[in-house]
Amino acid sequence: MPVPASYNDITQDKVVRDHVGVAWYDRTFYIPRKWNSSDTKIWLRFAGVHYAADVFVNGELVASHAGGHVPFQADVTSVLQYGQKNLISVAVNNTLTDITVPQGEVQQLQTDAGARFVQYYKFDFFNYAGIHRPVVLYTTPSIYIDDISVNTDVNDDTGVIEYVVRVGGDTKTRATVSVSLLDRDGNYVIRNVVGDQGNLQVPQARLWWPYLMNPEPAYLYTLEVRTSTESAVPEDVYRLPVGIRKLGWTNTSVTMNGKAIYIRGFGRHEDSAIRGKGHDYPLITRDYNLIKWIGANAYRTSHYPYSEEIMDFADREGIMIINECPGVDIGSYGFKDELLEAHKTALTRLHRRDKNRPSVVMWSVANEALTASPEAYGYFRDIADHMKALDISRPITMALNKPCNLDLAGEFMDVIGFNRYNAWYVNSGRTDTIIQNVKEEALNWHKKYNKPVLMTEYGGDTMAGLHLSPEYIWSEEYQVKLLSKHFEAFDQLRNESFFIGEMIWNFADFNTAQTYVRVGGNKKGVFTRDRQPKASAQLVRKRYWALAEELDSVTPPDDLSEYVHESHAKYLETGLPDVWVTSV
Numbered sequence: 001m002p003v004p005a006s007y008n009d010i011t012q013d014k015v016v017r018d019h020v021g022v023a024w025y026d027r028t029f030y031i032p033r034k035w036n037s038s039d040t041k042i043w044l045r046f047a048g049v050h051y052a053a054d055v056f057v058n059g060e061l062v063a064s065h066a067g068g069h070v071p072f073q074a075d076v077t078s079v080l081q082y083g084q085k086n087l088i089s090v091a092v093n094n095t096l097t098d099i100t101v102p103q104g105e106v107q108q109l110q111t112d113a114g115a116r117f118v119q120y121y122k123f124d125f126f127n128y129a130g131i132h133r134p135v136v137l138y139t140t141p142s143i144y145i146d147d148i149s150v151n152t153d154v155n156d157d158t159g160v161i162e163y164v165v166r167v168g169g170d171t172k173t174r175a176t177v178s179v180s181l182l183d184r185d186g187n188y189v190i191r192n193v194v195g196d197q198g199n200l201q202v203p204q205a206r207l208w209w210p211y212l213m214n215p216e217p218a219y220l221y222t223l224e225v226r227t228s229t230e231s232a233v234p235e236d237v238y239r240l241p242v243g244i245r246k247l248g249w250t251n252t253s254v255t256m257n258g259k260a261i262y263i264r265g266f267g268r269h270e271d272s273a274i275r276g277k278g279h280d281y282p283l284i285t286r287d288y289n290l291i292k293w294i295g296a297n298a299y300r301t302s303h304y305p306y307s308e309e310i311m312d313f314a315d316r317e318g319i320m321i322i323n324e325c326p327g328v329d330i331g332s333y334g335f336k337d338e339l340l341e342a343h344k345t346a347l348t349r350l351h352r353r354d355k356n357r358p359s360v361v362m363w364s365v366a367n368e369a370l371t372a373s374p375e376a377y378g379y380f381r382d383i384a385d386h387m388k389a390l391d392i393s394r395p396i397t398m399a400l401n402k403p404c405n406l407d408l409a410g411e412f413m414d415v416i417g418f419n420r421y422n423a424w425y426v427n428s429g430r431t432d433t434i435i436q437n438v439k440e441e442a443l444n445w446h447k448k449y450n451k452p453v454l455m456t457e458y459g460g461d462t463m464a465g466l467h468l469s470p471e472y473i474w475s476e477e478y479q480v481k482l483l484s485k486h487f488e489a490f491d492q493l494r495n496e497s498f499f500i501g502e503m504i505w506n507f508a509d510f511n512t513a514q515t516y517v518r519v520g521g522n523k524k525g526v527f528t529r530d531r532q533p534k535a536s537a538q539l540v541r542k543r544y545w546a547l548a549e550e551l552d553s554v555t556p557p558d559d560l561s562e563y564v565h566e567s568h569a570k571y572l573e574t575g576l577p578d579v580w581v582t583s584v
């Protein structure tokens with residue numbers, strides 16, 4: 001099996017595709033003799049293995065980890081054979097139960113060949129499994145930088161970087177930490193400030209801004225952290241990209257550097273043909289090109305943390321992230337104490353991995369949980385308390401879908417996200433019901449909780465190439481109409497002060513479990529699974545760029561108005577007319 005990749009879609013064997021339980025990976029490798037030094041530690045790091053993994057090196061268990069979307073590592077210095085062959089074995093277990101995050105259940109099915117275990121789950125994406133993200137061996141000195149936390153603020157035009165550095169390794173030898181700050185061109189702005197925590201003041205700071213909200217978005221400094229000791233242990237150096245920004249929120253808005261943000265984006269998935277959820281640089285680069293081409297400024301990592309490489313792109317390109325933990329459909333198999341603990345652990349690990357990222361503007365603690373069940377109240381109060389104990393610098397949210405009047409979790413959130421499929425699961429075919437329902441529901445959420453509201457999911461399945469006129473469900477025409485009607489609702493809602501954004505479900509088509517409501521997967525993408533635009537992508541592009549023009553005075557790309565009838569030419573001077581923005 002190739003690594004990184006999901007193993008499911010690589011072979012012609014559906015037993016491999018639908019496998020439930022443990023899969024073993026083995027691999028041999030050599031370690032140079034010169035790595036064998038008392039000053040050096042060797043780490044084996046997995047960026048993501050779904051769902052649980054036991055890792056053995058030369059037959060010795062070095063790491064056990066549960067949770068498919070966050071990294072883990074082990075100090076393997078003492079189990080390696082230097083200058084010789086080593087064996088690494090990984091047992092990957094994809095089984096989901098009522099106390100894994102996300103939940104699932106395994107049942108026995110009687111087949112013609114006898115009883116077989118089958119994995120069931122309620123969430124709507126294929127439970128791809130395997131070693132999904134890169135695996136690396138790397139070295140540090142024996143006294144090393146174990147963790148860095150930064151928080152930023154802006155006072156007038158001075159940027160503030162608050163930092164804490166944790167040093168690991170032999171605690172008997174005292175290590176001195178010093179930090180420096182470099183600008184984007186590599187020039188030192190601040191040099192060698194000694195101490196493992198402190199505040200750096202950056203006069204005339206260049207701020208981190210989202211894409212299209214500023215002519216120079218995503219400005220990143222580099223925090224260079226060094227350790228030194230009085231012993232012979234060599235220094236450790238870590239270079240952390242830092243975006244200086246001030247995030248704020250009220251009961252009607254979320255602000256970036258003092259300016260209200262309006263989110264225009266998508267829910268997404270890590271998903272593609274053959275690789276499944278395996279890391280793929282060309283694919284993620286293409287995705288970011290499409291996100292920027294279409295004029296989006298945000299997405300939600302529905303429904304689990306995405307790879308670190310994907311997050312690096314967001315930091316560097318200025319794409320705002322609603323960072324979601326894998327709490328999708330939580331409660332479907334009951335709310336238990338063990339589940340709550342596993343869910344908290346998932347949040348802790350997500351926070352630990354992504355706490356320093358400027359792109360992360362909100363934490364989403366769950367998607368479509370069973371928030372109308374009586375247990376949901378205490379459960380989500382605890383989840384929210386846990387997240388707030390980890391981070392008070394970012395608002396928390398979740399994507400809610402229970403009827404507003406029955407929901408028990410929203411009161412613990414800072415921002416309300418709601419998912420609703422008007423004219424799809426509800427009133428299929430009736431695009432004439434969208435505007436009033438979307439408006440009414442958004443208003444109801446705000447009335448109930450007095451928080452900012454955004455629509456985190458809406459959309460309809462669309463077979464690329466299916467054309468039916470007048471529009472009819474599953475056709476490209478229908479998706480265009482369904483989105484247009486939502487845009488009209490959003491434009492009316494934007495006049496209400498509390499409505500802060502819109503996210504289409506989904507960026508691209510993706511694979512799901514086999515069910516009769518899915519034709520080769522979920523087809524709600526604005527792009528196909530191989531990342532080509534459907535008709536709706538052209539419409540979304542016009543809207544997202546028009547919003548950027550209206551809200552942030554951005555000039556839309558020339559090709560958006562390649563053909564203009566002369567009776568419309570006047571709009572080139574006065575701005576795009578509403579009719580281009582909201583209808584076909």
Ligand code: GCB
Binds near residue numbers: 123125303419
């Ligand atoms: C939802 C879920 C998402 C599904 C989507 C759909 O509400 O949050 O995971 O894929 O609906 O298409 O049904």
